[in-house]
Each structure stands twice: as structure tokens, then as C-alpha cells.
Amino acid sequence: MRRTVLSALALGSTIVLAGTVPAFADGPSPVPSTRPGAAAPAGPSPVPATRSSAPSAVPSAAPTRANGRGQVSVVPKGAPDTGVTAVSSSSGSEGGLIGGGAAAALVAGGAAVFVVRRRRATGA
Amino acid sequence: MTPLSRRTFATAALACVLMGCAGHPNHRATTAPAVSTPPPSQAAARAVHPLGRSVPVGLRIPAIGVDTPVMQLGLAPDGSVQVPPIQADDRAGWYRQSPTPGQVGPSVLLGHVTVGAYGDGVFRHLARLHRGDRIVVRLENGASAVFTVGDVRTVAKTDFPARDVYGDVNRPELRLITCGGPRSGDGYLDNVIVFATLSSAVP
Numbered sequence: 319m320r321r322t323v324l325s326a327l328a329l330g331s332t333i334v335l336a337g338t339v340p341a342f343a344d345g346p347s348p349v350p351s352t353r354p355g356a357a358a359p360a361g362p363s364p365v366p367a368t369r370s371s372a373p374s375a376v377p378s379a380a381p382t383r384a385n386g387r388g389q390v391s392v393v394p395k396g397a398p399d400t401g402v403t404a405v406s407s408s409s410g411s412e413g414g415l416i417g418g419g420a421a422a423a424l425v426a427g428g429a430a431v432f433v434v435r436r437r438r439a440t441g442a
Numbered sequence: 443m444t445p446l447s448r449r450t451f452a453t454a455a456l457a458c459v460l461m462g463c464a465g466h467p468n469h470r471a472t473t474a475p476a477v478s479t480p481p482p483s484q485a486a487a488r489a490v491h492p493l494g495r496s497v498p499v500g501l502r503i504p505a506i507g508v509d510t511p512v513m514q515l516g517l518a519p520d521g522s523v524q525v526p527p528i529q530a531d532d533r534a535g536w537y538r539q540s541p542t543p544g545q546v547g548p549s550v551l552l553g554h555v556t557v558g559a560y561g562d563g564v565f566r567h568l569a570r571l572h573r574g575d576r577i578v579v580r581l582e583n584g585a586s587a588v589f590t591v592g593d594v595r596t597v598a599k600t601d602f603p604a605r606d607v608y609g610d611v612n613r614p615e616l617r618l619i620t621c622g623g624p625r626s627g628d629g630y631l632d633n634v635i636v637f638a639t640l641s642s643a644v645p
Contacts, residue, residue, distance in 0.1 A: 389547030401621030
């Protein structure tokens with residue numbers, strides 16, 4: 319009798335435990351939902367929270383299409399080009415100078431080695 | 443107790459303990475966000491009324507020493523957004539296909555980080571902004587829209603988040619865009635984007 323009762327208790331507990339599995343699955347979800355909540359207050363909360371995961375896949379298509387009905391009436395293509403560097407041209411010529419100098423040094427070194435070996439070979 | 447019933451009892455006890463363990467974190471997790479999440483977003487949404495349409499004429503960002511007139515920008519022939527001209531007296535520009543600052547929607551302002559031989563651009567220190575910094579936009583009708591920085595992102599130009607920048611939103615927001623990150627040739631590989639929301643308005 320006692321065995322039957324205990325077995326029933328064990329079975330019942332197992333069923334209830336199985337029912338809590340969705341609750342375990344629920345567990346992790348509050349973690350992300352708290353983080354956006356904490357991150358949101360000062361920020362543009364709806365925007366990053368709802369769209370942060372999507373954009374990386376979407377942008378290539380979005381800018382090419384003109385979005386006639388949105389708050390931004392025409393969505394520009396691509397990324398804005400808001401920086402022009404001046405140093406690049408001068409740094410390029412510097413790089414050329416350095417490269418040329420190194421090449422000249424290599425050629426001179428090779429010639430010196432060649433001359434020395436030849437002199438030794440001829441016994442001069 | 444027979445061995446079988448002892449085993450059964452042990453199983454039952456284990457099941458009860460596991461149930462007890464499962465209950466607590468779940469309870470904690472559900473109550474915590476319920477308290478923390480809604481108030482800020484509700485407060486932010488309630489806080490400020492949107493402004494009427496008025497073109498921006500000036501921009502001030504005290505945290506990085508910006509005080510500049512604002513010009514209007516459209517689209518370049520290739521469909522990209524126009525940028526302010528490369529000149530010594532560099533200024534910011536407002537993309538005229540976006541809402542004016544203070545209207546509901548993402549108002550987009552652009553400026554250079556560097557202007558070639560002329561040196562630094564008006565948005566040279568944009569990446570130094572932090573959450574909570576103030577941005578004041580002066581409007582043509584004499585009003586000022588005050589925004590608060592919520593996020594500063596540096597993104598690769600190849601992965602420009604067009605939907606985050608130009609996509610619809612349910613309140614007045616501001617986007618400040620410039621270049622940043624590593625240089626390549628005569629340009630930059632990244633964009634720096636500041637996301638801000640309207641926090642107050644001065645008529």
C-alpha cells in the first residue's frame with residue numbers, strides 16, 4: 319500500500335517537473351529582456367531593441383530602394399562619405415621614396431658582394 | 443522500507459527539490475524586468491511633445507565643442523546622400539528628405555571628420571560623445587530642440603545600418619553621422635553614428 323502511494327507520489331512529481339520544463343525554457347528570456355531594458359532608458363529604446371539583430375542582413379537591400387512612404391522620404395544609397403584624408407597622397411610619395419631607397423640599397427649590396435667574390439675568385 | 447520503496451521515495455524527494463529550485467529564478471526573472479523596463483520608455487515617450495516643421499539652421503554640442511551653422515543636403519547623382527563641401531570653414535548639413543529636428547522621425551545631420559588639406563572637420567570628435575550628452579539644434583523659426591545622446595556606434599561602411607538610421611520611429615529622434623575608424627586611400631572604412639532622442643524644446 320505504502321509502496322503504491324509513494325510510487326504515485328513519484329509519478330506525480332515527475333509529471334509536475336516535466337510541466338516545469340517550459341518554465342526552465344522561460345528562464346533565459348528575462349536575461350535579454352532585462353538588458354535592453356537597462357540599456358534603453360537614455361537611449362532610443364525602441365530602435366535598438368527591436369532592430370539591432372536584423373540590420374546587418376538588411377542594409378544591402380534597403381538603401382538601394384527608394385522608400386517613398388517612410389518618415390525619410392528617400393533613403394540614400396550606401397554609407398555617407400564624410401571624411402577626406404589629406405595625408406594619403408603625401409604618405410604615398412613617402413612610401414615610394416622609402417621603397418625606392420630600400421631597393422637601391424639592395425642593388426648596391428648585391429653589386430658589392432658580386433665584385434668581392436669575383437676578385438677573390440680571380441685572386442686579385 | 444523495501445529497497446524499491448526507498449528508491450521511489452528518493453526519486454520523489456529529488457523531484458520536489460528540483461521543482462523548488464526551478465521556481466525561484468523564474469520568479470525573480472519575471473518580476474525584475476516588469477519593474478525596470480516599462481518606466482523609462484514610458485517616461486521618454488511621454489516627456490516631450492514633437493515640434494512642428496522648421497528647418498535647422500544651427501547645431502551646438504557642448505561636450506565636444508561644436509557650434510556650427512547647418513546647411514541643407516540632398517542626394518548625390520549616384521543616389522548616396524550629399525555631404526557638406528570640403529572647405530576650411532567646414533559645417534554640418536541636414537538631409538532634407540528626413541524630418542526636421544523635433545518632428546517625429548529620424549532627423550539626419552551629417553558632417554566631416556576631416557576635410558582633406560584643411561585638417562579637422564566639424565564632427566572630428568563625434569565618437570567621443572557619450573550617452574546622456576546634450577545636442578541643441580537651432581531651428582529657423584527661432585525654437586531650439588534639445589536632444590540627449592542614447593547611443594554612439596562605429597560601424598563598417600559596408601554594413602551601414604540603413605534601417606536603424608533612416609527607418610521609421612515613433613518619436614522625435616536625431617542622427618549625427620560622420621566617418622571614422624581606419625583610413626583607406628583617401629577615405630575611412632567606418633561611419634560613426636550618434637543616436638539621440640528629443641528631451642526638451644525651447645520655443
